Amino acid sequence: MQFPDNLKYTKDHEWIKMDGENAIVGITEFAQRELGDIVYVDINTVGKQLAANEIFGTVEAVKTVSDLYLPVSGSILEVNASLESNPEFINQDPYGNGWMMKMTIDNVSELDGLLSAAAYKDLVGE
């Protein structure tokens, strides 16, 4: 299983990556594997300012639905439009084409409170 070193992780299985001033967020390979075939991502918080750990959307798999938690405080800028017709990107490429949304970050130091790749790997027992 992949745990890219350049990402930060939450205990709720999201990842976040800096992209210039802003950040990109998705779910981990472990998360997509646990969920199984993903069929729909529902994010209707674009333009909203949310605090860390608030729910910014939900991801629906065939069998189950799971909430998505914001890794750090900020505003949701845009969602990955290609997931509308290709939600399976999250299963196939969770750290690449399966990214979920872009956000602004209120306070970059909040990233320090997240898990490193090694710590996340320990958390999921790999």
Added chain:
Amino acid sequence: MKNTPFTQKHIDLGAKMSEFAGYNMPISYTGINDEHHAVRNNAGVFDVSHMGEFMLRGPKALDLIQRITSNDASKLTDGKAQYSCFPNDNAGIVDDLIVYCIKENSEYMLVVNASNMQKDWNWVSKHNTDGVDMENISDKTALLAIQGPKAVQYMQQLTDLDLVNLKYYTFAQGNFAGVENVIVSATGYTGAGGVEIYFEDKGDNAEKIWNDIFRVGTPGGMKPIGLGARDTLRLEMGYCLYGNDIDDSTSPIEAGLGWITRFTKDFTSRAAIEAHKTNGVERKLVGIEMVDKGIPRHHYKIQNDAGEEIGYITSGTQSPTLNKAIGMAYVRKDLAKEGNEINIMIRDKAVKAKVVKMPFA
């Protein structure tokens, strides 16, 4: 947590495992969609050894079955099976089951849901007032379902029993893959055709049968299938799942199971259930399809446009065959008509759906 005779096989195959009805069961191997399509287009093997099997023997066995089930088991002759249910004292459902007639008037096998096994055993025992010999063979019985359009063609290579001409809801007993006294039944929970195979878990029977089944099926594309795809397959057919679509509080008539209630004999709650049939019921189990984006899930509430609560979802998923979100729901009878638009409450948002005919696929 209990194991089936095949639990280690599933783990070795890399299945995602989870507890179900007290057993360590495979949820999926390669992914629910992939497994689902394998069954619809080719064949797949399900380990359903967790199911419960009761043997009822003796001259009063049929009489007992008639008193506690809704369907008419007197219609059964040797080698025939019947879908039925145990109504409870309030016209609800204790469980749904299949009755197998091994020997007319003297030997029957009842196959019940794993999650209800103890409840069912107690229920049948309580009504066994005439000394019918009852044996719970669940722990020593292995059950594999081989389902799909190519299932019979593959399995025929393992037996001299005539599987090709085995009619739906009949069964044959004999040698299968070198194991004696195997019941091969033309039943299943997928709507894809195929057989279910019951045999005693003794010696290396389980190992032999599992290996032979995959030896003849794997080259053609047959796959092992988990409980996840079992649920999407049955839901596309509109088959009820106990605990979701039917339970202690749902009448067989509300659930659309009028076809397994026969008023040609007396049985538990017969008068109340017959009244449901004659006078109609307040709610009906219907198929629904999402019009707007969203996936219906068990327990989601349903409203009409005025915001009144008019029912709830019992089962729901994204249908892998149709690539649409589908579900089953209890809906107030005046709104249960095909084509009617209703609103599913998904995370406090009203999402449009419509009532459709089942089966979906």
